Amino acid sequence: MLTCSRCSQIVEESSLAWRCSCGGAFEWSSPEPLRRAAIRRDEAGMWRYVSSLPVTSHSSRISMGEGGTPLVQAEWNGVPVFFKLDFLCPTGSYKDRGMSCVVSRLKELGVKEVVEDSSGNAGSSMAAYCAIAGIHCRIYVPDYASQAKCVQIESSGAELVRVPGSREDTTLAAEEAARASYYASHNWNPYFPHGVKTFAFEIWEQMGFQAPDAVLLPAGQGSLVLGCSLAFDELFASGEIERLPRLYALQAENCSPLESAFRRGLPAPEPIEKRETIAEGISTAEPVRGGMVLDAVRKSGGAVLAYSERAIWEGFVKLAKIGLYVEPTSAIVGAALDDLEARGEIGEGERVAVLLSGSGLKATDKIVSLYETPPA
Ligand SMILES: [Zn+2]
Known part of the structure; x- marks a missing residue:
C-alpha cells in the first residue's frame, strides 16, 4: 500500500x-518499527534490517553487499567525531542502499524496464542494480553531462539517452518516456528512502544501540535526511531510543532552497535559480519532498545550513588530510563541522555522526582542477 x-x-x-x-509523492511505511530483536544477525549489510524494508521475498532480493559500512572515530579540531564511510558501498555512494531496495521491490512487482534521469551517483547505482536484476534500464542525461560521469552508467549496460537543453528538460524527457515504462526516479520513489534509512540503523547499532546526539548530512533532494528521520522515528516508536538526534541538513550557498525556506520559516521550499557549485550532487533547485525534509529537521531540533564554495573546498582538503577521500559534494560536512564547533552548537562530550556520501575516486578530474584553481 502506498x-x-x-x-x-x-x-x-x-x-x-x-x-x-494530484501531483504528490507516494510514501510507503514499515509495517512495524524496527526493534533490536528483529535484527537478522545471520545477514550482512543493510539486509539485517529486512523486517523494516518493503521487500518480502528473499529470491527477489538484488544485493551486492551494500551497507555494513565502517563507522570510524577521528578527531576534528581535537573533538572526536564518528564518520560513517558510506562511500564504500559497491558503486561508490550511499545511493546503493536505496537502489538495492528499489530494484529488489521492482523485481518483486514484475517490472521489466525502467527509466531514470541522473548522470550522477544515482544513475550509476541504478544501472548496476538493474544489470544484476536483468531489468532493462534507460538513463536520461543532459547532453552536457561529462563522459567521466556517463562511463560508469554505460559500463553496466544501461542505455544512455542524451537530451539537449537544461537539466529540467532531461527530467521532462524521462517523464514522457515513463508513459510506456516505469519511472524509477529515486527522487519520487517511495521505497528509496527506506533503503537509505539503513545507514542510520547501522549508526545506532555500531554505537552500541544508542542514537547519536547530532547527525550531519549533505542535502539536495534530502533523501539522507528523510532516511535518517525514518530510521530514528522507528527506533523511537519501538522504544529503542529515548530521543531523536538533531539533524543538520547541509546545502551549498549556490543552491540552497531548503536553507532559504528553513531560515524564513516557510513550510516548503520555493523555486530558486541555482548557480554552479562544486557540490554538484546536492545541486537541486526544487526538491520533490522539500516540505517533508524541513519538517524532519525542525522536529529534530537541528537546522538547515548553507556553505560557500570555498568552505566546502577547505572541508575537502581537511577530510583528505585525515585519510577520508570523498567527492567534493560530501566535503560539505567538513565545512559544517568547523562552523558548528566554532559556534558551540556541537557541545563538549556530544556524540556527533557524519555521513560521507560519495567516493573521491569518482571525481578525480574535478579534484585535480580544484587543486589547480581552488574556489576564491
Ligand atoms: Zn495525491
Whole structure:
C-alpha cells in the first residue's frame, strides 16, 4: 500500500504509478518499527534490517553487499567525531542502499524496464542494480553531462539517452518516456528512502544501540535526511531510543532552497535559480519532498545550513588530510563541522555522526582542477 503525502489517497503498489494524480509523492511505511530483536544477525549489510524494508521475498532480493559500512572515530579540531564511510558501498555512494531496495521491490512487482534521469551517483547505482536484476534500464542525461560521469552508467549496460537543453528538460524527457515504462526516479520513489534509512540503523547499532546526539548530512533532494528521520522515528516508536538526534541538513550557498525556506520559516521550499557549485550532487533547485525534509529537521531540533564554495573546498582538503577521500559534494560536512564547533552548537562530550556520501575516486578530474584553481 502506498499513501499520497499530499492528498492521502491510497493506491496498490502493483499499480506502478510513480506519483499521485494530484501531483504528490507516494510514501510507503514499515509495517512495524524496527526493534533490536528483529535484527537478522545471520545477514550482512543493510539486509539485517529486512523486517523494516518493503521487500518480502528473499529470491527477489538484488544485493551486492551494500551497507555494513565502517563507522570510524577521528578527531576534528581535537573533538572526536564518528564518520560513517558510506562511500564504500559497491558503486561508490550511499545511493546503493536505496537502489538495492528499489530494484529488489521492482523485481518483486514484475517490472521489466525502467527509466531514470541522473548522470550522477544515482544513475550509476541504478544501472548496476538493474544489470544484476536483468531489468532493462534507460538513463536520461543532459547532453552536457561529462563522459567521466556517463562511463560508469554505460559500463553496466544501461542505455544512455542524451537530451539537449537544461537539466529540467532531461527530467521532462524521462517523464514522457515513463508513459510506456516505469519511472524509477529515486527522487519520487517511495521505497528509496527506506533503503537509505539503513545507514542510520547501522549508526545506532555500531554505537552500541544508542542514537547519536547530532547527525550531519549533505542535502539536495534530502533523501539522507528523510532516511535518517525514518530510521530514528522507528527506533523511537519501538522504544529503542529515548530521543531523536538533531539533524543538520547541509546545502551549498549556490543552491540552497531548503536553507532559504528553513531560515524564513516557510513550510516548503520555493523555486530558486541555482548557480554552479562544486557540490554538484546536492545541486537541486526544487526538491520533490522539500516540505517533508524541513519538517524532519525542525522536529529534530537541528537546522538547515548553507556553505560557500570555498568552505566546502577547505572541508575537502581537511577530510583528505585525515585519510577520508570523498567527492567534493560530501566535503560539505567538513565545512559544517568547523562552523558548528566554532559556534558551540556541537557541545563538549556530544556524540556527533557524519555521513560521507560519495567516493573521491569518482571525481578525480574535478579534484585535480580544484587543486589547480581552488574556489576564491
Ligand atoms: Zn495525491
